[in-house]
Amino acid sequence: MKDRKVLSRDPRRYTLPSERALGAETHSYLPELCDQLKTGKINRRDFLRQAALLGMATGTVYAMADKLGGGSGIIGSAVADEMPKAGGTLRISMRVQEMTDPASFDWSEKANVARLMVEYLTRTKSDNVTVPYLAHKWEASDDLKTWVFHLNQGITWSNGDAFTSADVAHTVNRWLDPATGSSNLGLFGAMVEVGEDGQKRGIANAVEVIDDHTIQFNLKQAALAMPENFYNYPTAIVHRGFGADYEADLSANPIGTGAFELAEFAIGEKAILRKARDWWAGPFYLDEVHYYDHGEDTNAWVAALASQQVDGLFRLPNSAIEAAQALPFVDIHEATTAQTGVMRFRVTEAPFDNLKLRQAVAACMDHDEILQKAFKGYGQIAENHHVCQIHPEYAALPPLKRDIEKAKALLAEAGYADGITIEIANGDTEGPWMTDACAIFKNQAAPAGINIDINKMPANQYWEVWDKAPWGYTAWTHRALGTMVLGLAYRAGVPWNEVAYDNPAFDAALDDAEGTLDVEERRKKMVLCEQILQDDAIIPQPFWRSVFRASNKRVKGFSTHPTLYDQFHEVWLDG
């Protein structure tokens, strides 16, 4: 067993009562964090997130934030002001896709159906703060290389087995096995090494079962976002027999720790989930959740809501906001997010292996114009480095300005003084605004001599070429920390590195940032990460977009999660 001394404070050092009051026994960094909140160096939301990540109990975190003057307790239960009514069926319009192996889920929709059955170690709430779930607390070593998760006791699987560390170990080991083909291999890079055969796999002893309800993760490098990484759509914890004693197919073997059972499941048609037992974590008001598939046509989704065939939508398309607003019985829920689309170049493919050309294209972009015209201004402008203003470690770089003269000069340096025609693949995977964004950018680039052809294709066809097309417009979902998506998408060799980016300097800068707990310090380190991505011009990125959902007013406690994850334990039906 690995030496666990790193997990606790140095026993030789005396902890002051004032430090203990600020959580020093949970993690030595907590008093410092409290101080930062008090002095205004970090905001309330950052404090909540950081303190929860370091293992402070949720109630204590919120109470501490209030006490230290970080604001009033605005983030409470969504149902606190009305007495919830139990029972009823919530009907949601959403694509019902195959639901085989949670480790290889690539769509939030799949996880939404699965989430009512299989659960997660942690849960990131709609306010971007991660709180305990299957794990009731966790601790990190000071060097952030060893993480211990304490699991709730008394939870059983729907087949009667007790939930233990063995289930978590089995699940995480499956992710780290390259044969599973899970994107978690990139997400948990600190537990992954490259083997002699060039293939990525989990490092030895990465997952260590301490006892039935304690599990330890031993990382090769510091990682800050372990708790948040455990709440991604492919990180549901499955039963220890999944893919071992029986086929890795959740729709065929729906064994979970959740309260719901899969009563009916027909891909492309519906998923009917029925409450089969009390939820171990508290009340769950709904009796049934029905997901109905109304196809790809977003007009049909809104029409289903309008005729009250469903109570809510998985997503309200931007183009349908006005139509939904006209319905008197419908509420619209907005979430500010780090969801975005990146016009990413594949840097190994000609002509985009030419840095000057990429920089010339990026210099043509007027981010605000694209946001205003393609997305009606619902969002924030982006800065070509995939770190969002709402991320705690976001570092502001000098603003980007459209500069046609600079673009022309760069184009000449790139060897295309007479101009160039380049093609962008776009599948409108998140809606027609993506084509609009391409068309506006086409106009912006034309004066520099860059002619952009838009290769419009069906969404599903785009997902076949998203990591192959020399130039493509790929949608990325929200993640709670800026470092998370950078690790998934731009670290050398990870499965979702669609850019084929391989920059040791960037990897080192990212490793450094990921290992820094102090937000101020991390922000300073993020300057380098952001600057490298911006200078290498691999992802002209117009804007960050807000997302919307709509629900019937009789649905209470409904909200939009930035990643469109359904969290229905607070939802109830009025009438």
Next chain:
Amino acid sequence: MIQLIVRRVGMMILIMLVVALLLFLINEGDPTLIARSVLGPYAQAEQLNAWVIENGYDRSVIVRYFEWIGRIFAGDLGESVIYKRPVSDIFWDRLGNTGILAGVTFVIMVLIALTLGVLAGMKEGSLQDRTISVFSIITTSIPEYASAVFLVGIFVFWLGILPGTSSMTSGFDPVQMILPVFVLTLYGFGYIARMTRASMAEVMTTPYIRTAVLKGLPYRHIILKHALRNALIAPFTVIMLQINWLLSGVVVTEFAFGYKGFGALLLEAALRRDIFVIEACGVAAVFVAVFTQTVGDLGYTYLNPRIRFK
């Protein structure tokens, strides 16, 4: 007549075999693409090759083609990549759903079209004729995706009296059929009505109708007993062609209303390269096209003595 039937049916089988071969070559000509479609975008080259060999796709395309034809006759349509189950499990349900939609639409559309066509053709150039003609030209020129949005706007968002989607999630609901049938009828009836009108107008100018009028027969009697029978021969072929359109041309309408039919299945399969579903749908669509054409030809020959005796 029997000789004609045998010849037509033989031709039908030959056409189907040729079209099926084209369909097969397009979809299964390159075994690596099939492996890619089945194993997904992340499969490595070695996995693709292993799959190709394991499933016998390294053999000659002609051998595979005849095996495929044999499997179709045995009812084995392959396994869907999207649905992860045999194509035949989904295919017949979806075909049945489209059959219901198409059947209801067909009856309503043909009744409306023939009635309006006859009314228009009875008095060529009259106000009645012009009104019906203009109306049917307008409706036929509005594509289904536009009329679907328009009708949903009126009946779902404004009046709030009809369901906006037709996915039949809680079992068959006739009310959910109203809007898709409305959209299809609106688009399809004009063509038959115009053909019926032209045919009727032509019959109304023939000497035997003039004789009947001069003989003093009641006008109603002339139309129903004498004109109508001959006037319906030409639209018959058009009506048969509409069956073909109703099966494979309903994609847009099914898509707009989330109706779980054959058209939506084909569209989704095409978008996601679910090749065994594409093949099954393709063969079914070709069969219906060729079959209705053959029945149309035979029926026309039967109804029109001039062709039969030539």
